[in-house]
Amino acid sequence: MKRLVAITIVAAGAWSGYWFYASGQKRAAIENWFTEKQEEGWTASYADLSIAGFPNRVDATLDDLSVRNQDGSIEWNAPFFQLLSIVYNPSHVIAIWPDTQTFATPYGLVNLRQDDLRASIVFDGDDASSLNRFTLTGQNLQARTERGAWDAADLLLAAEREPGATSDYKVALNAKDLSVTVPGFGSGALPDHIESLAVDTRVAFEHTWDANSFLFDRPKPTKLDITLADVTWGAMHLTASGTLNLDAKGVPEGSIAFSLQNWEEMIGDIANSGAISHEQAQSMRMMIGMLAGSTGNPREFDATLTFSGGMMRLGALPIGPAPRFSPH
Numbered sequence: 577m578k579r580l581v582a583i584t585i586v587a588a589g590a591w592s593g594y595w596f597y598a599s600g601q602k603r604a605a606i607e608n609w610f611t612e613k614q615e616e617g618w619t620a621s622y623a624d625l626s627i628a629g630f631p632n633r634v635d636a637t638l639d640d641l642s643v644r645n646q647d648g649s650i651e652w653n654a655p656f657f658q659l660l661s662i663v664y665n666p667s668h669v670i671a672i673w674p675d676t677q678t679f680a681t682p683y684g685l686v687n688l689r690q691d692d693l694r695a696s697i698v699f700d701g702d703d704a705s706s707l708n709r710f711t712l713t714g715q716n717l718q719a720r721t722e723r724g725a726w727d728a729a730d731l732l733l734a735a736e737r738e739p740g741a742t743s744d745y746k747v748a749l750n751a752k753d754l755s756v757t758v759p760g761f762g763s764g765a766l767p768d769h770i771e772s773l774a775v776d777t778r779v780a781f782e783h784t785w786d787a788n789s790f791l792f793d794r795p796k797p798t799k800l801d802i803t804l805a806d807v808t809w810g811a812m813h814l815t816a817s818g819t820l821n822l823d824a825k826g827v828p829e830g831s832i833a834f835s836l837q838n839w840e841e842m843i844g845d846i847a848n849s850g851a852i853s854h855e856q857a858q859s860m861r862m863m864i865g866m867l868a869g870s871t872g873n874p875r876e877f878d879a880t881l882t883f884s885g886g887m888m889r890l891g892a893l894p895i896g897p898a899p900r901f902s903p904h
Contacts, residue, residue: 595631598663598666599629602627602661602666603627616646619642619644621642623639625637629660634666635658635659636660637656638658639656640656644680650682651680652677655677657671667700669696671695672694675691687719687721689720691716694714695712695713705786707789709734710733710735710736710785711733712733713730715729725756726755727754728752728755729753730751732750737784743780743781744778747777749774751770751774753770772806772807775802776805778799779801780798781796782796782797797822798821798822799819799820800822802817802819804816805817811845812841812842814836816832817832817833822901829884831881831883834879836876836878836879843860883898
């Protein structure tokens with residue numbers, strides 16, 4: 577009996593020592609990250625860092641965070657941020673955001689409110705140098721900016737590295753019950769409610785994602801393979817698929833084939849809003865109707881959006897400069 581008690585005491589002491597070692601490692605990793613960023617010219621600070629969870633968890637909570645990159649183009653402020661993990665599995669981290677936070681971007685200030693925004697992040701190895709998979713979920717998200725407002729009842733963003741790859745990921749985005757209000761778009765031009773948005777892609781990046789990638793050191797995408805995009809927006813139903821190769825500046829080359837159902841109702845909504853005249857709407861109906869009629873279903877418009885030389889064209893019709901796909 578005495579031997580069993582002694583073994584129990586020794587085991588408990590060893591486990592306690594291991595927990596304090598693991599918690600010290602986590603504290604040091606967080607403190608070192610902030611120190612490194614400050615030395616690189618960032619503004620990075622927090623009011624307090626606490627570690628809890630003994631005996632089985634190592635949960636870090638940072639209070640009153642403020643992080644801004646070197647040129648001040650991006651800044652994140654939050655009342656707290658948590659990084660939770662099991663003591664014996666530090667490569668699996670649960671990140672939890674507060675109900676309110678702000679982001680300053682080159683496009684303006686974003687005020688974000690949400691319920692239970694969290695992410696499950698799994699790295700290969702304990703040094704967080706290679707992302708294996710990532711799942712972000714949130715409910716009742718509300719984003720407010722000077723340019724408009726975006727709401728979503730449910731959001732899911734998931735990524736998983738392709739088997740045998742180092743920087744290629746399967747990425748899926750699903751959102752339900754979105755509301756979009758953009759001043760200047762034309763009140764009522766389209767319904768402000770998007771019933772559902774689902775996108776399944778494969779994305780190749782210039783290098784693998786790591787722990788630093790989630791804030792500002794994001795790798796650039798080099799190839800975007802859209803397996804399927806599916807959007808239900810009022811009467812309109814859009815599906816799309818295609819492949820784009822991206823150069824060093826994020827300029828795409830490739831094509832996306834899409835199918836647009838109930839396009840006539842969409843044009844009618846835009847015209848009724850005053851965003852375009854009824855004469856312009858009639859011209860659009862005639863042009864799209866001719867193209868849609870050739871497919872055998874006049875209510876369905878099938879076309880290909882081509883990206884080449886920094887420009888876009890719809891079929892053979894030039895429509896303007898191509899967007900850039902760049903995280904910076």
